[in-house]
Amino acid sequence: MVADNLLSEVKNIVLVLSGKGGVGKSTVAVQLALSLVADGKKVGILDIDICGPSIPQMFGIDSEVMQSDKGWKPVYTDDSKTLALMSIAFLLRSRNDAVVWRGPKKNSMIKQFVSTVDWGSLDYLIVDTPPGTSDEHMSVIESLAGFDNKSAVLVTTPQLISVGDVRREATFCEKTGIRVLGIVENMSGFVCPNCKDCTDIFAAGGGQLLATETGLDLITKIPIDPNLTKSGENGTNFVKAFQDSPAAQSVFRMRDYVQNKMS
Numbered sequence: 001m002v003a004d005n006l007l008s009e010v011k012n013i014v015l016v017l018s019g020k021g022g023v024g025k026s027t028v029a030v031q032l033a034l035s036l037v038a039d040g041k042k043v044g045i046l047d048i049d050i051c052g053p054s055i056p057q058m059f060g061i062d063s064e065v066m067q068s069d070k071g072w073k074p075v076y077t078d079d080s081k082t083l084a085l086m087s088i089a090f091l092l093r094s095r096n097d098a099v100v101w102r103g104p105k106k107n108s109m110i111k112q113f114v115s116t117v118d119w120g121s122l123d124y125l126i127v128d129t130p131p132g133t134s135d136e137h138m139s140v141i142e143s144l145a146g147f148d149n150k151s152a153v154l155v156t157t158p159q160l161i162s163v164g165d166v167r168r169e170a171t172f173c174e175k176t177g178i179r180v181l182g183i184v185e186n187m188s189g190f191v192c193p194n195c196k197d198c199t200d201i202f203a204a205g206g207g208q209l210l211a212t213e214t215g216l217d218l219i220t221k222i223p224i225d226p227n228l229t230k231s232g233e234n235g236t237n238f239v240k241a242f243q244d245s246p247a248a249q250s251v252f253r254m255r256d257y258v259q260n261k262m263s
């Protein structure tokens with residue numbers, strides 16, 4: 001069963017969640033999408049971070065939303081149309097416009113996103129969410145209530161303070177009936193490009209601790225990679241350009257895990 005007929009050709013939905021801001025949720029969403037595309041899949045990214053949309057910038061795309069005869073056309077990253085994007089940023093006149101909407105207006109925008117975007121056929125729709133468990137989360141979950149094949153990935157960093165936030169996110173998923181595929185530990189050490197040694201810059205073991213406590217799988221640990229930071233600023237396809245790097249290999253493990261669990 002599907003929530004709406006414009007999602008009728010979408011096979012799987014993956015929500016990317018984190019309890020805390022700045023842990024790399026959008027980065028994980030984008031790299032998961034690009035790695036699925038590298039595996040021949042058709043993918044969409046829905047950016048529901050109404051107050052801080054970052055997906056268009058991560059692809060270096062500045063575009064306006066156009067209408068199709070069915071709804072809003074997503075913005076494609078290239079002519080092959082294998083990766084489609086939708087973000088509030090495409091609806092704003094300028095990237096610097098601030099969104100100061102109260103809950104009900106945000107809710108209706110998210111419901112419109114879910115019901116009005118003409119995604120066409122997709123293997124995966126990745127939903128990039130704001131941090132925490134806010135109005136946006138409730139709205140998207142309510143809007144997707146009729147879509148069966150949906151799951152979540154929880155992103156954390158190795159510090160324990162972040163783990164506490166993600167634990168609350170796991171409880172939220174349990175209460176709202178969203179299946180959690182597992183935990184991604186991001187910024188998990190820094191692999192030196194010279195000696196390939198991994199230094200735990202922040203701390204170590206947060207993702208594993210959370211996994212042990214919640215009984216969820218630790219899907220992968222993505223190290224800090226300066227090229228990954230740069231790709232978020234200049235729109236480079238990181239997993240294609242740096243496919244042999246430890247960070248890209250870790251992203252591929254996440255992709256394979258997600259595909260196995262959702263098949």
Ligand SMILES: Nc1ncnc2c1ncn2[C@@H]1O[C@H](COP(=O)(O)OP(=O)(O)OP(=O)(O)O)[C@@H](O)[C@H]1O
Pocket residue numbers: 018020021022023024025026027028049052054129130131186187188222223224225226228229230232233247
């Ligand atoms: N593994 C990594 N290696 C290097 N840089 C990273 C990594 N993960 C994230 N970053 C960088 O950290 C910053 C924050 O990442 P990102 O925007 O993905 O976080 P977020 O959790 O989505 O933030 P927000 O709370 O604003 O939604 C970005 O500059 C991004 O490029």
Ligand code: SF4
Pocket residue numbers: 192193194195196197
């Ligand atoms: S980890 Fe090794 S190679 Fe890298 S900066 Fe430190 S000493 Fe140099």
